[in-house]
Amino acid sequence: MFPRRPHSSHPIGRGTGPVGYQSKVRVIDRYKVIGFISSGTYGRVYKAVGRHGQPGEYAIKKFKPDKEGEQIQYTGISQSAIREMALCSELSHMNVIRLCEIILEDKCIFMVFEYAEHDLLQIIHHHTQPTRHPIPPATVKSIMFQLLNGCQYLHANWVLHRDLKPANIMVTSSGEVKVGDLGLARLFNKPLHSLFSGDKVVVTIWYRAPELLLGSRHYTPAIDTWAIGCIFAELLSLRPIFKGEEAKMDSKKTVPFQRNQMQKIVEIMGLPRKEQWPHLVNMPEYNQLQTLSANSHSKSGASNLEKWYYSTINSHSATSVPSSNASLGQEGYKLLSGLLEYDPEKRLTAEAALQHPFFSTGDKVSANCFEGMKAEYPHRRVSQDDNDIRTGSLPGTKRSGLPDDSRQVKRLKE
């Protein structure tokens, strides 16, 4: 379409011959990559600093381009990348990770975010090392408030996150919690097609709401608040509260009933009953519940959540650690049970949860979740194995034997 002019620095279209698309800014001109953070199905994340005095540090998410044969081709950007790019360009809230810019260059997409030193997964993990010691109650409270605050903002703007889990909740070194990774997020105001038809499976299984496990087709912001309930429980017990095993899709690509995950929920929450959840009987997988009850949970079916909660918050106090979570008290249980309510219509909304007495009783909620802490959490691991943001993630171009020095790698490249 556009005049083609290989490797020319002409601005687009000045010449007469055809040119290809060229980004006006180049990611390596604007940022200096200082290390590799992580990779996922979408691509890779790098840590970087600005080259032109842009303050602070950055996390650059690079989307993996598709590859056809030896040559990387433009194959059309995935719908989820489009959603993430579009949503992040609109969102602006102190508890949602901030997008700085997006650079489309060399058939790759680079989303530049503010850098966050920690995430909840890492913080939770730290408290299991070398022995289990609880996250201080003031920290738990602050994290929960900020997390709900970010989620409330998303929901008020008709955005479902759909993948809330500890690894996606970022925490900056100044103790600000930021909801991150909107790769599965989408708008839920008047979708042209039902939300179900798009992507059949969402949310990492341990944080998946019961209505999704039971095959609900139209889901709501309540799936995010269930996940927040699971995260709250995990902040208290330092392990996932419902740690089920995922049933894999069969060859016909039908979505299987997640029996094991539902079983884990039932073990703590009891069996859902239609008296407390009127639409339960309309759930596509409703009949599966009978088979569950026959298994291990034949007793009254009452919830064990209260027992789980008190034994969790008191368990650490037996040790020598002074700051047990016992101070979170009864209001903590009420908030948890409100978030882990079976009926999505009765489940606490993010907005209602923010008004919960849990946050207004006891110590004032701090906007810095690390306030009053003596020790600092370990910094995010940044590896030097792959510092070349321009080629590093290309499938089949795995590089080895490069000097373990970013500047040297850079120079080789240029």
Place this chain on the structure above:
Amino acid sequence: MAANYWESSQRRHWLFTREQLDDLRKKLEDQGQDLVQGYPLPQLRHLSIYFNQQIARLGKRLGVRQQAMATAQLYIRRFYSKVEIRQTNPYLVIATAVYLACKMEECPHHIRLVVSEGRNSWPDFFSGDTSKLGECEFFMISEMSSQMIVHHPYRTLTSLQGIFSLTQEESALAWSIINDHYMTDLPLLYAPHTVAIMAILLALVLRPNQTGVQSVGPAVGSIASAAQAALSSVHSSKPGSSDKQNAGPRTKVQRLANWLAESNVDIEDLVDCTQEIISFYEFQEQYNEKLTREQINRFVKARGLDK
């Protein structure tokens, strides 16, 4: 943000004054003076009508809903406020906008299907190479700074039709006026609710039992003055004056005027907005599809942009 027009990228980055828009376009022309002189094009309104026809053609083949086509039209208008049209293959830009809009509006089509339907629609001007469309997608998103969530007037219309007791015909007419406004600069100049109210006003003044918007050409002058009269009554009308249920169009216009008097809607904007669409309908009369097509096809071929 996504639900809130006031904080949206649309209001913050894609709302211009007439002068700003003229400057942007002047700058593009100045940068490519040789091209502009070498390949004359019809006025922008007529190009927009042509693009709209082509989007509708492609959209029909793909079964795309109106809202996604509206989004595509807005993408094209934004894109061409940043890029000189003669630098591009408009057919590729149209197909790319439709492809991208469908993803954004949650009714995606595979890139290969869009390309093959593009090729069916414009066999002499459209490459079957999907990577061309993929490349153009990068170009388009980049020029739009990834700001792809758009607010349409349809939602305001839907929520206001009850308040003004619009009949089905009146709503349908207002809806089609909104469809038409994508062929003008209005979506870059006014908030979507302003456009929706303009459409309701015009629908009430035009009356659906008349022959419809397409053929109002000769009567445009009288419609304009009727709309003006309705708007000027906004200033004089007293809030709370009595409304009858099942009121005819005239009392509905009065009710709208009363409602406007109490709202924060800028009446000046509404007047300008009304004038713009009316003058569009006038220019529509002079549209020459053949000439427009030939002039576009000429530069596409001469510059090898279809390759």
